């Protein structure tokens with residue numbers, strides 16, 4: 387990292403970052419999501435929860451082609467992910483791995499989040515698949531929440547760690563696991579105590595916000611995402627983890643666009659759009675913690691290191707240059723309301 391050394395930092399140059407968890411959607415939305423992700427992200431782990439989900443090597447590769455068609459310069463590399471179901475086979479894992487274009491498989495507990503209905507109903511059902519993944523070196527990405535309706539929504543991540551993930555880690559000691567979009571102090575502690583093959587992504591919105599932002603003084607649907615924002619002690623634990631320099635925690639925006647009318651509804655969809663300003667939002671969070679010097683490791687080094695990929699070799703520069711986020715952006719034939727709509731963001735990428 388290089389930056390000027392006066393009291394307030396006004397420019398910050400870091401190795402080009404990657405996004406280790408993003409939703410680009412499909413069809414008419416792709417041109418808009420790919421434009422945003424490829425502005426400065428070198429690579430991104432592309433979530434496979436499409437309708438229907440990308441459950442096979444063929445569907446994942448076809449999706450990759452549709453993404454590449456929106457970014458013909460090839461400056462951006464989509465890293466594909468297989469969507470695990472109860473029916474996924476060990477052969478499919480080996481086939482996917484052999485393509486060199488599919489880097490991970492995603493465990494969605496069935497019903498846990500957006501488009502997860504075809505997910506896994508019991509982790510035991512995929513034990514042969516996890517064994518194959520461990521053998522061939524394919525990462526397991528996890529949406530870590532239980533789906534039991536008797537468990538309070540604010541406790542679902544913690545209970546998942548206690549009742550499911552602990553066993554998976556113990557039973558597959560050499561399987562690389564990323565606990566995605568962590569939201570609790572419990573998850574931070576779990577990852578820190580786990581062996582070196584367990585890491586986590588943290589979103590910008592879980593660093594910047596807690597459930598008061600979503601619920602106090604009126605209900606704000608654009609902050610509603612899963613796992614849901616928690617109380618501020620959890621936000622503080624996430625901030626401490628992200629800015630600690632611990633290489634087990636790295637950037638994954640979980641930017642997850644939904645049309646405005648699907649969010650502002652009686653039963654609104656889960657997901658927050660942050661790809662319009664992802665590194666800028668992280669910069670705001672890290673600055674708040676007085677830890678801008680820790681941003682580069684989190685955003686640009688620890689992700690590729692964990693995935694066993696080379697770090698990017700070029701850089702991007704952030705400038706302190708406040709700008710107003712628009713009320714909405716075009717998304718396909720409709721619009722999406724981004725995080726910080728109509729508010730100011732201090733940083734801009736040159």
Ligand SMILES: NC(=O)N[C@@H](CC(=O)O)C(=O)O
Nearest residue numbers: 409499500611612642656657
């Ligand atoms: N995070 C969310 O609230 N939503 C994501 C799904 C997910 O990542 O769980 C989506 O696809 O909309």
Ligand SMILES: [Zn+2]
Nearest residue numbers: 499529566612
């Ligand atoms: Zn998720």
Ligand SMILES: [Zn+2]
Nearest residue numbers: 409433640642
């Ligand atoms: Zn996600």
